[in-house]
Amino acid sequence: MTVSARPMGRFNWLGLWTHYCKEVHRFWKVGFQTLLAPVITTLLFLAVFTLALGRAVETVKGVPFEVFLAPGLVVFAIIQNSYANTSSSMLILKIQGSIVDLLMPPLTAGEIAFGFIAGGVTRGVLVGFLVGLAMYIFTGLTVVNPWIIIFHAVSASVMLSLLGLITAIWADKYDNIASITNFVITPLSFMSGTFYSIDRLPGFWHGLAEFNPFFYLIDGFRSGFIGTSDAPILTGIIVITSLNVVLWAACYEMLRRGYKLKS
Secondary structure (H helix, E strand, O other), rough: OOOOOOOOOOOOOOHHHHHHHHHHHHHOOHHHHHHHHHHHHHHHHHHHHHHOOOOOEEOOOHHHHHHHHHHHHHHHHHHHHHHHHHHHHHHHHHHOOOOOHHHHOOHHHHHHHHHHHHHHHHHHHHHHHHHHHHHHHOOOOOOOOOHHHHHHHHHHHHHHHHHHHHHHOOOOOOHHHHHHHHHHHHHHHHHOOOOHHHOOOOOOHHHHOOHHHHHHHHHHHHHHHOOOOOOOOHHHHHHHHHHHHHHHHHHHHHHHHHOOOOO
């Protein structure tokens, strides 16, 4: 009896869906740590900065300081969790030697990358929604442009999911992941206007901030709530989209070549 292979078509939808569900299940089963803990951490940031600076800086760009601060903290949470999801998932597969279970199924490099990124975006957006809900309760955030908010939230998740996956493919141990977090992600996050408007920065530092991609993520996302931004929204969209395309191309090529994945 001859058994013919099941035709996969041009795109392995079943394999991709299975890969994506595995990524979602991985963070969902420890939801208190991956979804609720970021909400608590972000509320602590809000409390500390509001209590420390609330009286000294009552308004920023015409809105109360806590309302200005809240959207930046939401993106900060999205960035941290999207990066953590893909970087930890891929590195665990490499360290445990189970990466072969991902490489052997009939999945292309694009399908593997898309599954990881979709999982990271799901976690990032869920965390962003929960943190945003908490911010609404404590600060009374109002939505001005929901489409701008959605675009920047998803784009932030995509960017950091891609960066996390690239880092994990390159990394040999957890210290490598932590080094990118400590020396790249965190500094760029804190210097991006999360806690202040870059209009307050002197000339050199203001110009330097405009080269920070995280600035465009946070500035655009915040504009969807307060209606104003430090940089033109279109400029931010072009920068964000271009960088995501470059990161996707790099990630795809690393997976296609099997860089540090195949021995």
